[in-house]
Amino acid sequence: MTLLKYSFSLPTRVEFGEGVIKQAGKEAKSLGATKIMLIADKGVISAGLTQAVEESLREENLSYITYDKIVPNPRDIHCIEGYELAKKEGIDFLVAVGGGSSMDTAKAIGTLLTHGKTIRDWCGFQLLEREITPLIAIPTTAGTGSEVTPFAVITDTNTHVKLNIFDPKAAAKVALVDPGVLMKLPSGIMASTGIDAMTHAVEAYTCNLATPHTDAYALYAIDLIVRNLRQAVKMPTIESCTGMMLGSTIAGIAFGYSDVAAVHCMAEALGGRYDTPHGVANAVLLPTVTEYNIPANVQKHANVAKALGVDMTDITLEEAALRGVETLRELCRDVGIKKMREIDGIDPKDFPALAEAAEKNVSTPSNPRKITAKEYLELFHKAYEV
Incomplete structure (x- = not known):
């Protein structure tokens, strides 16, 4: 192995297991919370997924308010509204329940509470001056990994471009990861968020910023997801x-401490323009972009194929890597992911602008194979025509 130097640390403590969601109150109290903002979207609240959290807060006699202006591809305007409410109410602690939108919104609110100014001022790599307001993150989907990542992706409503607060000081203090909450997750959401997680793992492993630590996390995540996603979608146990x-x-740890790559650059361009759900956008692009990247590192892509369960007997590394791509396509089909051309609103006339937006994404340099707007445009067309 080539000698290298890198740093790896996890600012978030993970509590994993059935029922850990009920520890929210005790965890908040132990971290010094006095008045809490509970951040969750209306759907999560109406589904009863915040009930156990709220009960635990009341059991610890903790005062809290709820902020529910959460939407897919979270908007800067809602983060600002949540911040202004939190500031008015004297909030000193945040609890986010839901998918990546709730957790990213919470991180942005926490950033504004401790830093002021605007969200755009803090978007970029390690620009924060201090830690954000303490946050407990509780995922209700198996996809974004935002509970353990050091960043928040927020849509600028003026430019329709996704902004990224990327700093370990934006990470949650504690992640309460309870698999029991997935038992009633709609199959379509399980499918799209599951492929989102697969994308995180594949890109974390193959991107230019991968390290031995993140490689280990990524390969294990690929194996877990491919072995469990079909069952979780069709008949969850x-x-x-x-x-x-x-x-x-x-997978969240893997990409949170390496990076993503071209799939995400393209998916975020789609999400910014059309409000396409992030998991769906990743899913329709993952096989096509992965195939494009194979020549950059055939060995690593063959390793991905092996983790996906490809039989490596008597085949070349290139053949294995290509079979890995087909395995990803089959997985997407099996869990009901639509083809890109079947998604409402996507118009090939927009592809040149989307390619330009993808090229400007902060993760473009992390893609293992050199890519510019020209190649992005070709990949948008290729994915659309599959």
């Missing part, structure tokens, strides 16, 4: 939900 929640969180 606590075993398959445990595998998916583990896979998602472990």
